[in-house]
Amino acid sequence: MRRPFVAGNWKMNGSVAGNKALLDGIKAGLAAVTMTEVAVCPPFVYLRDVAQQLQGTAVVLGAQNLSEQSAGAYTGEISAAMRLDLACRYVIVGHSERRAIYGESDALVAKKFAAARKAGLIPILCVGELLEEREAGTTEQVIARQLDAVLTLEGIAAFAQAVVAYEPVWAIGTGKTASPDQAQAVHAFIRNKLAAQDATISDKLRILYGGSVKASNAVELFGMADIDGGLIGGAALQAEEFLAICRAGA
Numbered sequence: 001m002r003r004p005f006v007a008g009n010w011k012m013n014g015s016v017a018g019n020k021a022l023l024d025g026i027k028a029g030l031a032a033v034t035m036t037e038v039a040v041c042p043p044f045v046y047l048r049d050v051a052q053q054l055q056g057t058a059v060v061l062g063a064q065n066l067s068e069q070s071a072g073a074y075t076g077e078i079s080a081a082m083r084l085d086l087a088c089r090y091v092i093v094g095h096s097e098r099r100a101i102y103g104e105s106d107a108l109v110a111k112k113f114a115a116a117r118k119a120g121l122i123p124i125l126c127v128g129e130l131l132e133e134r135e136a137g138t139t140e141q142v143i144a145r146q147l148d149a150v151l152t153l154e155g156i157a158a159f160a161q162a163v164v165a166y167e168p169v170w171a172i173g174t175g176k177t178a179s180p181d182q183a184q185a186v187h188a189f190i191r192n193k194l195a196a197q198d199a200t201i202s203d204k205l206r207i208l209y210g211g212s213v214k215a216s217n218a219v220e221l222f223g224m225a226d227i228d229g230g231l232i233g234g235a236a237l238q239a240e241e242f243l244a245i246c247r248a249g250a
């Protein structure tokens with residue numbers, strides 16, 4: 001049995017006061033979230049503050065990105081170890097916004113995945129196809145290529161301490177959600193691909209869906225056999241909505 005997992009990716013949103021209000025709202029409703037593991041992934045500058053506010057709660061902390069390097073002359077970068085210092089457990093790697101806007105290649109994403117694991121962080125590896133790739137019928141090839149980059153560098157064993165998030169790029173922030181059947185088909189593809197290398201690891205792996213998840217569609221999505229929770233963008237910025245999504249994970 002895979003424990004449901006809901007992670008809020010705040011992206012480049014937040015402020016000291018706004019975060020406090022959001023976290024107060026989330027904390028107030030957490031008692032009703034019994035089964036689901038819950039994480040929030042604020043921007044780097046707020047990690048310490050958010051960690052303090054989450055003390056004593058079951059909500060864990062994640063970061064949105066990391067450097068593939070461990071230390072040294074890399075101006076503007078932040079290492080995996082620094083995130084651990086800030087009490088992070090998870091780190092998102094390969095988000096489509098990093099891939100598309102900041103030009104992160106499959107190979108770089110794989111290095112970031114490796115750097116996270118080496119430092120003891122659990123990577124949340126995002127994979128997903130563009131609209132034109134879906135329309136061209138190449139969704140599975142794209143996902144396979146993104147997974148293969150990590151498998152080649154790190155091997156299947158690495159997935160015992162990782163999470164995968166399927167985020168169809170055309171569904172992110174667009175209000176267009178993949179239908180539960182569309183999402184399930186890709187989740188099953190991911191699980192089967194990894195099962196070909198190690199069925200036990202694949203069976204235990206949590207595969208999250210991300211892309212316009214809302215309280216109104218979460219129950220149906222999370223009810224699919226291979227969807228183990230969600231990576232939530234916009235709806236993670238509203239306490240009530242986020243809590244309702246977390247409850248849908250159970």
Ligand code: 13P
Pocket residue numbers: 009095167171172173174175210211212213231232233234235
């Ligand atoms: P939205 O939920 O805003 O579509 O964002 C999804 C996402 O990119 C989470 O990482």
